[in-house]
Amino acid sequence: MDRDKLLSVKELTKVFRVGSLLFKKDLIAVNKVSFDIDKKEIFTLAGESGSGKSTFARMLLGLIKPTYGTILYKGIDITRIKSAKERLWFTKEVQPIFQDPFETFSPLNKVETYLYDTAINYGIAKSREDVYKIVEEKLNAVGLSLGEIQGRYPHELSGGQLQRVSIARALITEASLLVADEPVSMIDASLRMSIVNLFKELKEKFGLSVLYITHDLATAYYISDRIGVMLRGSIVELGPVEKVLSEPLHPYTQILKQSVPDPNPERQWEEDIQLSSFDIREFTITGCKFSSRCPSVMDICKEKEPNNISINGRVVKCHLYI
Ligand SMILES: Nc1ncnc2c1ncn2[C@@H]1O[C@H](COP(=O)(O)OP(=O)(O)OP(=O)(O)O)[C@@H](O)[C@H]1O
Numbered sequence: 077m078d079r080d081k082l083l084s085v086k087e088l089t090k091v092f093r094v095g096s097l098l099f100k101k102d103l104i105a106v107n108k109v110s111f112d113i114d115k116k117e118i119f120t121l122a123g124e125s126g127s128g129k130s131t132f133a134r135m136l137l138g139l140i141k142p143t144y145g146t147i148l149y150k151g152i153d154i155t156r157i158k159s160a161k162e163r164l165w166f167t168k169e170v171q172p173i174f175q176d177p178f179e180t181f182s183p184l185n186k187v188e189t190y191l192y193d194t195a196i197n198y199g200i201a202k203s204r205e206d207v208y209k210i211v212e213e214k215l216n217a218v219g220l221s222l223g224e225i226q227g228r229y230p231h232e233l234s235g236g237q238l239q240r241v242s243i244a245r246a247l248i249t250e251a252s253l254l255v256a257d258e259p260v261s262m263i264d265a266s267l268r269m270s271i272v273n274l275f276k277e278l279k280e281k282f283g284l285s286v287l288y289i290t291h292d293l294a295t296a297y298y299i300s301d302r303i304g305v306m307l308r309g310s311i312v313e314l315g316p317v318e319k320v321l322s323e324p325l326h327p328y329t330q331i332l333k334q335s336v337p338d339p340n341p342e343r344q345w346e347e348d349i350q351l352s353s354f355d356i357r358e359f360t361i362t363g364c365k366f367s368s369r370c371p372s373v374m375d376i377c378k379e380k381e382p383n384n385i386s387i388n389g390r391v392v393k394c395h396l397y398i
């Protein structure tokens with residue numbers, strides 16, 4: 077099957093220098109991560125706390141510089157963007173959806189101002205009438221209307237409504253890729269599904285792609301096309317979401333198997349499926365980062381980092397499959 081690539085990340089790596097003055101060490105937060113996102117695809121990055129998901133997203137959004145690797149977006153290496161014109165183009169194309177919608181909006185401004193400014197500053201609206209027309213149209217696409225938000229400040233809207241407004245903003249710039257880092261974790265549980273469903277709807281309607289970052293495998297299973305499971309900076313398994321979560325190959329993903337959601341979406345919110353936090357000793361492990369926790373550990377796992385192995389359209393980083 078021909079893939080229509082939107083984003084292509086190769087060997088993306090971020091090393092942080094951490095520790096006190098005398099005791100400095102390198103922390104590899106993201107370790108040679110490579111994958112593509114297609115046009116009209118929802119790709120999930122899942123993994124326990126500290127596995128490097130947000131660091132990856134911040135590199136992708138140009139908020140921090142990679143230590144190594146390339147990020148090609150529509151064929152352009154965005155780690156090398158220098159001109160203001162190209163930067164503006166990129167910020168239009170790739171829009172973030174943050175975890176806490178209340179931090180995204182200034183408490184001093186009416187929410188609608190944010191949308192009007194986006195339409196004007198990005199040169200989308202050509203006239204005053206245009207501004208209102210575009211804002212109304214995009215709000216409608218996320219299940220809101222201008223009447224509902226007009227005159228209101230962020231604290232006068234719910235977290236779910238504000239998150240919809242953030243998504244409407246991305247639609248105003250006609251973004252092709254949304255980078256959504258835990259976009260529903262701070263939203264009332266009863267509203268989460270409707271927000272993640274919106275991603276799916278917008279994918280179908282506008283051909284949008286989404287990098288969806290989450291701890292929550294239930295929503296990942298329900299909305300994504302493919303998933304990459306991150307462990308200590310590396311993707312240890314990558315492939316179509318149904319395959320990875322229902323017949324996992326990597327022992328780490330297998331441990332997550334019991335948390336694969338019920339296909340009935342109503343049931344998915346009964347329990348909050350969370351990945352555990354990593355073991356701090358894993359920083360110093362030389363071979364596979366999962367070896368200290370792995371039920372199938374072999375001698376080689378403690379000595380050598382496994383390579384990526386391709387198996388039936390899936391990639392798994394594990395010595396069991398060599
Ligand atoms: N600016 C920084 N300086 C030093 N270390 C950092 C920095 N940002 C992140 N880290 C470290 O990099 C690792 C990956 O962090 P990151 O925030 O990317 O994880 P995450 O997968 O998003 O976790 P969570 O699920 O808790 O959001 C962690 O060990 C973190 O402490």
Ligand SMILES: [Mg+2]
Nearest residue numbers: 129130131257
């Ligand atoms: Mg994070």
